Amino acid sequence: SDSHFPIPISPDEVDLSQHYPRYFPAGEDEGRDGDAMAPRIRFADVGCGFGGLLVGLSTLFPDTLMIGMELRDKVTEYVKERILALRASNLGKYDNISIVRTNSMKYIPNYFRKAQLSKMFFLFPDPHFKEKNHRRRVISMTLLDEYAYVMEVGGIIYTITDVEELGEWMRSCLEKHPLFEAIPEEEIKEDPVVKLLSTATEEGQKVARNGGQTFQAIFRRISLQEE
Numbered sequence: 001s002d003s004h005f006p007i008p009i010s011p012d013e014v015d016l017s018q019h020y021p022r023y024f025p026a027g028e029d030e031g032r033d034g035d036a037m038a039p040r041i042r043f044a045d046v047g048c049g050f051g052g053l054l055v056g057l058s059t060l061f062p063d064t065l066m067i068g069m070e071l072r073d074k075v076t077e078y079v080k081e082r083i084l085a086l087r088a089s090n091l092g093k094y095d096n097i098s099i100v101r102t103n104s105m106k107y108i109p110n111y112f113r114k115a116q117l118s119k120m121f122f123l124f125p126d127p128h129f130k131e132k133n134h135r136r137r138v139i140s141m142t143l144l145d146e147y148a149y150v151m152e153v154g155g156i157i158y159t160i161t162d163v164e165e166l167g168e169w170m171r172s173c174l175e176k177h178p179l180f181e182a183i184p185e186e187e188i189k190e191d192p193v194v195k196l197l198s199t200a201t202e203e204g205q206k207v208a209r210n211g212g213q214t215f216q217a218i219f220r221r222i223s224l225q226e227e
């Protein structure tokens with residue numbers, strides 16, 4: 001249960017020096033996320049699994065701090081080791097990625113401030129087919145309110161699945177939500193991140209090996225006049 005992992009009480013309590021030691025050297029007034037000038041986490045990969053997307057994004061955006069959020073303890077430990085090994089064998093690289101064990105459906109606002117994130121990823125999330133389990137889905141109208149809160153205006157939310165019904169569900173939630181707008185196809189084609197959604201993730205690779213179809217919905221966080 002959740003009691004087995006520590007939850008920061010607010011984004012100020014997230015110890016960035018533990019996650020990104022090269023950006024927050026020990027001793028320099030620790031890595032608490034309170035300093036307005038300090039770099040911030042900008043990308044979140046929610047339900048990151050084995051971390052393939054983070055590894056792919058790390059070199060594509062070498063100056064951007066990003067974090068994976070994963071519920072399973074063993075998987076989280078594996079990704080931690082994977083990142084440490086990559087850092088050790090590629091000095092000066094992979095210092096910008098990290099992972100935290102957490103339940104993203106409960107604790108997103110504990111980790112990120114309003115408008116902090118420029119990208120959020122929901123790649124091949126668990127489908128929860130049964131109607132009564134739809135509330136367990138990582139995309140819902142209520143959770144989109146939270147994601148909109150932590151995303152900056154202009155930020156992009158990427159979703160992909162091989163389950164058609166879930167793909168339709170995620171797209172329809174995003175279409176209904178007043179703070180998100182579909183990104184035009186031409187723009188999606190130009191975005192180097194989109195290719196990674198299926199090529200870099202372990203789940204995407206599995207689907208590709210089996211010749212499966214994927215369904216993606218990529219939306220922009222927009223502003224409302226009232227904001």
Ligand code: SAM
Nearest residue numbers: 047048049070071103104105123124201202203
């Ligand atoms: N995104 C990865 C990929 O594409 O390879 C992993 C996909 S896997 C099917 C879904 C992952 O989401 C699992 O690793 C699962 O443990 C994680 N997960 C499910 N619910 C979660 C939650 N509430 N918070 C964080 N992670 C969660």
